[in-house]
Amino acid sequence: MNDAPAIFITIPLSHYCEKARWGLDRAQLPYREEAHVPLLSRLATRRGEGGTVPVLVQGALRLTDSSDILVHADSVRGGELLYPKDPQLRNQVEDFVKHFDKDLGAHVRRWVYVHLLPEKALLRDLWSRGAPPREAAWLPLIVPVARKLLRGAYKVTPESGARSLERVHEVFDEVDARLWGRRFLVGDRFTAADLTFAALAAPVLFPAQCGAVLPALDDVPGAMRAEILRLRETRAGKFGLRLYQEERATTGFKPIP
Numbered sequence: 001m002n003d004a005p006a007i008f009i010t011i012p013l014s015h016y017c018e019k020a021r022w023g024l025d026r027a028q029l030p031y032r033e034e035a036h037v038p039l040l041s042r043l044a045t046r047r048g049e050g051g052t053v054p055v056l057v058q059g060a061l062r063l064t065d066s067s068d069i070l071v072h073a074d075s076v077r078g079g080e081l082l083y084p085k086d087p088q089l090r091n092q093v094e095d096f097v098k099h100f101d102k103d104l105g106a107h108v109r110r111w112v113y114v115h116l117l118p119e120k121a122l123l124r125d126l127w128s129r130g131a132p133p134r135e136a137a138w139l140p141l142i143v144p145v146a147r148k149l150l151r152g153a154y155k156v157t158p159e160s161g162a163r164s165l166e167r168v169h170e171v172f173d174e175v176d177a178r179l180w181g182r183r184f185l186v187g188d189r190f191t192a193a194d195l196t197f198a199a200l201a202a203p204v205l206f207p208a209q210c211g212a213v214l215p216a217l218d219d220v221p222g223a224m225r226a227e228i229l230r231l232r233e234t235r236a237g238k239f240g241l242r243l244y245q246e247e248r249a250t251t252g253f254k255p256i257p
Contacts, residue, residue, distance in 0.1 A: 005030040006058035009044050011037065012129045012213035016105060019199035020054040020069040021211045022248060026195070027073035027081055031056070035130035037139060038146045067097055070192050082192040092186045096193035104171045105200035107164035110154050112203045114161030115224040117147050122215055129213045165227070168204060175236035190247050197236075198243040204231050207244035 008024065008031040010017040024031050036044050036053075045055045045064070056063040056072070063069050074082040084090050116123060124143055128136035150156060175197060178185055185193040202210045206217050206228055217225055231237045 004058065005032050006056050006061070007031070008033045009041065009055040009057070010035050010053050011041050011127070012131065013126055013203075014053055015108065015200050015202050015212055016066045016101075017054040018202055018210060018212035019105075019196055020056070020066040022195050022199055023066075023070040023073040023082060023192070024056075025211070026247075027077045029073055029076060033130075037127045037131045037135045037142060039142055039149070040135050040138070067101065067192075067196075070097070070195070074192070082195065084187060084191065086187075089187050089191075093191045093193045096185055097196045100171070100193075100196045100200050103167060104197065106154075107167040107171075108200060108203050110156055110164040111161045111168060112224075113150055113154060113156045114158060114164075115221050116215075117151060117156060119221070120144075120147075122219060123147070126213050126215055168231075172201075172231065172234050172236040175239065176234060179235055179239055190243070194243055194247070198240040198248070201231075201237070201240045202244075204228055205237055205240050205244075206232075207241050207248070209244040209249040211248075 006024075006029065008021065010021070010033060012035055021033070034044060041053055042051065045051060045053060051064070054064075054066055054069060056069050061072075063072055070082055074080075079085050083093055116126075120143055123146075124139045127143070127146075128139055175185070184190055185197065198205075198207070202212060203214065204227070206214055217228065220228075232241065
């Protein structure tokens with residue numbers, strides 16, 4: 001494999017990027033993160049033969065899915081880092097990852113956008129963080145277009161947002177039940193299942209250690225803030241916050257500036 005650091009292409013708000021980022025940090029794989037504003041990120045991902053973020057590029061390696069990046073990070077470190085070698089346990093982890101990708105991450109994203117898309121000034125601030133200054137300068141023009149495209153792409157309406165919040169609660173209830181007598185979702189140690197849940201739940205938990213850009217809790221609309229505070233108090237919410245405190249904050253690894 002190419003010895004040069006990988007290029008990790010992201011957008012600031014993405015919890016799927018945070019999922020992949022956490023895996024890279026956990027494996028202590030050298031990478032240089034390239035954050036871009038929405039829409040303009042597509043120009044960068046084309047280099048990696050991808051469309052949406054995250055994208056990881058290193059030499060001939062092109063990974064365009066957050067779960068593929070987790071598998072790659074695990075395999076580079078010889079396995080057992082995020083995916084157990086035991087076939088039965090690995091299948092359980094993979095099932096949880098797929099479930100959370102589809103039934104948690106997508107619904108968290110829709111519900112968050114219901115609340116944040118009307119906040120034009122807040123979006124400009126969030127989307128500019130870490131992005132190249134030349135891209136950030138285009139945000140006054142990009143934000144109106146991006147808001148319209150995101151509403152259409154993710155079917156963002158008050159009604160769909162309410163249904164998505166119900167699905168988030170259902171997944172949290174499933175995790176609540178799974179955690180009776182357990183510290184982790186599969187086996188007796190941290191795996192990609194735990195990482196995926198915590199990362200994709202981050203926009204409804206606001207963990208201090210999150211590597212993605214999040215607004216200050218006081219800056220989001222009141223209804224959104226109240227729901228985040230409720231979810232934080234669930235067993236699943238406390239589990240996600242604990243994982244950030246114990247497993248995310250202690251990696252001690254920093255990407256290449």
